[in-house]
Amino acid sequence: AAGVIQSPRHLIKEKRETATLKCYPIPRHDTVYWYQQGPGQDPQFLISFYEKMQSDKGSIPDRFSAQQFSDYHSELNMSSLELGDSALYFCASSLEAEETQYFGPGTRLLVL
Amino acid sequence: SQQGEEDPQALSIQEGENATMNCSYKTSINNLQWYRQNSGRGLVHLILIRSNEREKHSGRLRVTLDTSKKSSSLLITASRAADTASYFCALEMIGAGSYQLTFGKGTKLSVIP
Known part of the structure; x- marks a missing residue:
């Protein structure tokens, strides 16, 4: 079965x-x-989109922005990167009517 | 904090033994979900239990939920070395926007062959 795809991986x-x-x-x-x-931390919610509209916002820094496109793929844009932004970034998807979120393999970002 | 608090933080058992992990929380929830994460990898959904359910089974997994005590437990029976991973409870809270999940700190399970 198809899963959530994230790129790049690193x-x-x-x-x-x-x-x-x-x-x-x-x-x-x-x-x-x-x-x-x-x-060593637990995942923290950043932002979500439903039908290409932002549906909820969590602890996302102002330096970050995201959007969902017409084909439902999403992009997370991160500017003025800081050392503390080094982390695993996960994307998850679901059907709006269902509660289960399916996670992608993550993108490991290292800021030097 | 509204997030789940898991205990123990780390658990080491012999293969074949049962492993029990607990999650306590402070707010009202729509459902509680358990995820598994191998080191540095993605999160794999294990099981979802709704607030009106008390117990669910999936294979060797058994999850209980006590909303009066605001706690849940995940039991893995007849553990295997391949069960070694971190296990997170994740809350979908009532009133939270969309279906965002609030994760607990996780329990690191080591199953020794």
């Missing part, structure tokens, strides 16, 4: 650079979530 950036993470949800899923997991 990314190394310098401080103050920008990064774009991409997420391709499971086909027919209309809701996308982004989570950030720091080293």
Whole structure:
């Protein structure tokens, strides 16, 4: 069965650079979530989209923005990167009417 | 904190033994979900239990939910070395926007062959 696809899987950036993470949800899923997991930490909710509209916002820094496109894929744009942004970034997708979220393999971002 | 609090933080058992992990929380929930994560990998959904359910089974997994005590437990029976992973409870809270999940700190389970 198709799963959530995230790209890139690994990314190394310098401080103050920008990064774009991409997420391709499971086909027919209309809701996308982004989570950030720091080293040894639990995942923290950043932002979610339903039918291309932002549906909820969590602890997402102002330096980050995201959107969901007409094909339901989503991109997380991160600017002015800081060392503390080094983390695993997960995308999850679901059907709006269902509660289970299916997570992608994550993008590991390292900011040097 | 509204997130789940899991205990123990780490658990080491012999293969074949049962493993029990607990999750306590402070707010009202729509449902509680358990996820598994191998080191540095993605989160795998294990089981979802709704607030009006008390117990659910899936294979070797058994989850209970006591909303009066605001607690849940995950039991893995007849553990295997391949069960070694971190296990997180995740809450879908009443009133939270969309279906965002609030994760607990996780229990790191080691199953020794």
